[in-house]
Amino acid sequence: MSNSKLYKGSLTTIILKLLNEHDKMYGYEITQKVKELTKGELKITEGALYPALHKLEAEGLLDVEVAKVDNRLRKYYKLTETGTKETVNKLEELAEYIKTMQALVNPKLA
Template sequence: MKNSQLYKGSLTTIIMKLLEENGRMYGYEITQKVKLITAGELNITEGALYPALHRLEADGHLDVEVEKVDNRLRKYYKLTESGQKETVNRLSELEDFIKNMQSLMGNRDLKLGY
C-alpha cells in the first residue's frame, strides 16, 4: 500500500466497498482489483490486507467460506448483514469527509489570504 495514512485509514472501507460490489472475493483478488481500479497507484500488501480482513471478521462484518481450488484451500470473504449496514455507514462518512476536504481545499486561498 502507498505509504500514506490516508489510504491506511480507508483500507477497511475499500475492502467493504469491493465486497459490496462483488459479493465475495478472496484476498489476492481484492489486492488485484484495487491495483486495477487505481491503475497501479494503490497496492495493498498482504501485511495490511489480512489483519484488516481478520478484524472485520472478528467484528462480525465478514463471513468466510473455504473452498478447494486447484488442490489448494482458498478463503472467500463476504459481507454479513451487519457488514452490509456498516458499509453503508462507512461510505456515507467517507463521502462527507471528501466533501469537507474539497470545501477546505477549494477555500484554501481565501483562508490563507493569497
C-alpha cells in the same frame, strides 16, 4: 503510491465497498482489484490487508467460506447482514470526509 498514509484510514471502507459489489472475494483478489481500479495508483499491502480482514471478521461484518481451487484451499470473504449495513455508514462517512477536505483544499469547488 508513495503516500499510503493518506489511504490507511480508508482501508476497511475500501474492503467493504469491494465486497459489496462482488459477493465474495479472497485476499489476493482484493489486492489485485484495487490495483486494477486505481490503475496501480493504490496498492494495498499484504501486511495490512489480512489484519484488516480478520478484524472485520471478528467484528461480525464478514463471513468466510472455503473452497478447493486447483490443489489448494481458498478462503473467501463475504459481507454479513451487519456488514452490508456498515458499508453504507462507512461510505457516507468517507463521502463526508472527502467533502470536508474539498472545502479545505479547494474552497471554490465546495
